[in-house]
Amino acid sequence: MIKTIEVDLKEDSYPIIVGTGIINRIGAYIKSHIQPTSVLIVADTVVKYHFAPPVVDSLKRSGYDVSIVDIPGGEGSKSVDQLFQVLDSLVDNQLDRGSTLIALGGGVIGDLVGFAAAVYMRGIAYVQIPTTLQAQVDASVGGKTAINHPKGKNLIGAFHQPKLVLIDVDTLKTLPQRDIHAGLIEVIKMGVIRDESMFAMVEDNLDGVLNLDAKTLIEMIACACANKADIVAKDEKESGLRMVLNYGHTFGHALEALTDYKVYRHGEAVSVGLNCAARLAVNLGLFSEADFERQRTLLNRSKLPLTFPTDLSPETIYDAMSLDKKTVGGKLRLILPTRIGAVVIRDDVPETKIIEAISQCY
Ligand SMILES: NC(=O)c1ccc[n+]([C@@H]2O[C@H](COP(=O)([O-])OP(=O)(O)OC[C@H]3O[C@@H](n4cnc5c(N)ncnc54)[C@H](O)[C@@H]3O)[C@@H](O)[C@H]2O)c1
Ligand SMILES: [Zn+2]
Incomplete structure (x- = not known):
């Protein structure tokens, strides 16, 4: 079962696709919706361990060379140091304005990667693949991106909408009950x-x-997501x-x-x-x-x-x-x-x- 919700923001509109088995078809979704020149995955370390292989395989099947960078989950990663870690890998991998960043993880990775995508070359495309319930029902939708300042949460950020949000409920199976x-x-x-x-x-x-x-x-x-999309559109x-x-x-x-x-x-x-x-x-x-x-x-x-x-x-x-x-x-x-x-x-x-x-x- 797959459900699609449109976030209606004129030229910044994008679909949120919710279902099972999506993780095995990431490449096809990205190819049909975005057609990037190249892709880079930034994954939460734990999520990389569980879910990177099917994501990478699927992107390769769609013809993309894939690099993957991993960042630990948790609030501490919404920092300037981790932001530069991501930006360094964008530079090292020669991502251009036609490239797409993929955020694979919870709200922390989504906020960090979204912000990196907002500022790299004045803004490149990114895709959210949220893997916590928090990120699937809230953080991945709406284009708010940010890192923290030592004196306050989310003080450094930008509005930058993703091109696509892909939600696979199977990823919740490894998430702690809490x-x-x-x-x-x-x-x-x-x-x-x-x-x-x-x-x-x-x-x-x-x-x-x-x-x-x-x-x-x-x-x-x-x-x-439909409720949040409606609020964000308005x-x-x-x-x-x-x-x-x-x-x-x-x-x-x-x-x-x-x-x-x-x-x-x-x-x-x-x-x-x-x-x-x-x-x-x-x-x-x-x-x-x-x-x-x-x-x-x-x-x-x-x-x-x-x-x-x-x-x-x-x-x-x-x-x-x-x-x-x-x-x-x-x-x-x-x-x-x-x-x-x-x-x-x-x-x-x-x-x-x-x-x-x-x-x-x-
Ligand atoms: N941008 C927005 O609109 C928005 C909205 C709400 C919250 N947020 C932000 O979201 C962040 C919180 O997000 P979160 O609760 O997802 O935290 P998180 O990203 O730190 O993830 C929580 C923990 O779950 C682990 N994890 C993630 N997916 C997993 C999986 N499938 N299996 C096993 N472990 C997994 C991570 O390694 C981490 O330890 C906060 O920084 C908050 O500011 C943003
Ligand atoms: Zn909240």
Whole structure:
């Protein structure tokens, strides 16, 4: 089963192809959609071990000479050093403006390779082959690319859309269970912000997702990508609508930063953020207690955390939220749910209310 979703961005439009067995047909997809002069694969080290052979074979069958560079996964690789490692190999392999870079790995490799593709020769083509659930439902779609500055995450980046996103759900078979749970948060988030039927799909099919049933995964991932594609098509550069994707993220980013990005997976920290943002929305009379409970139950069933660690005070968390780059003119901009399937953007919530909601999430 294969599903295709179009990201509609005029001359920058591209398809997202979701299915099984795709990894064995990468060459054919790239040849028919892009026809590059040459290709270079940049792979996560672990993913290279599991999946590089079929990708390389398939590209060779389509007539490409293939070189492969590997980079360790994990946030530390979104660095200037690793960026230059990738750029050096582009120069060494004499990639030209007709060449295509292939990102094979999770969101870290996707963000790093996308940024290298954005800046090499003022921009060359790249393809995303995401291999974590997080990257398949979120990071690989939408063209946001970045590396980190020592003082902040994703501070150095560019908007640069891929030419093609190829999602093979078979690649999730080697992913640790914890990363499956963490990736699910972006689907749950998308359900709450704009798609109640997708939220219900996850509620009804959670066992199938956690057991990696291919048909269930393909349907869920295609639905999440279609939602993200729709938002990106309407607001590519995040001037308005795209902000709703930050639901739960201001709280989550604070928790990730305060624990040095070492304790929580991104999705786990955002899960605490979803729970806290929803609590705040209940306190403000925007969200019902029943919907709060419905979200809490699904997060809990997805084995995602709901509470802040007791060694971080609500004031400390609030201060870290204020440093997040999503503040505008010093005001915290929050995405708050009004029901499962709809949110509002608010920048007028008093500090006391935010601290009160945090203190209810321990
Ligand atoms: N560009 C965007 O729009 C966007 C959106 C959301 C998140 N992100 C970024 O994504 C990153 C997080 O992505 P992630 O969670 O995929 O992290 P990641 O890329 O570090 O992958 C997590 C771990 O899984 C391993 N791995 C990857 N695929 C595997 C597989 N199939 N089998 C076994 N192991 C595998 C990696 O080696 C790594 O250790 C963050 O840097 C975040 O900023 C970007
Ligand atoms: Zn996220």
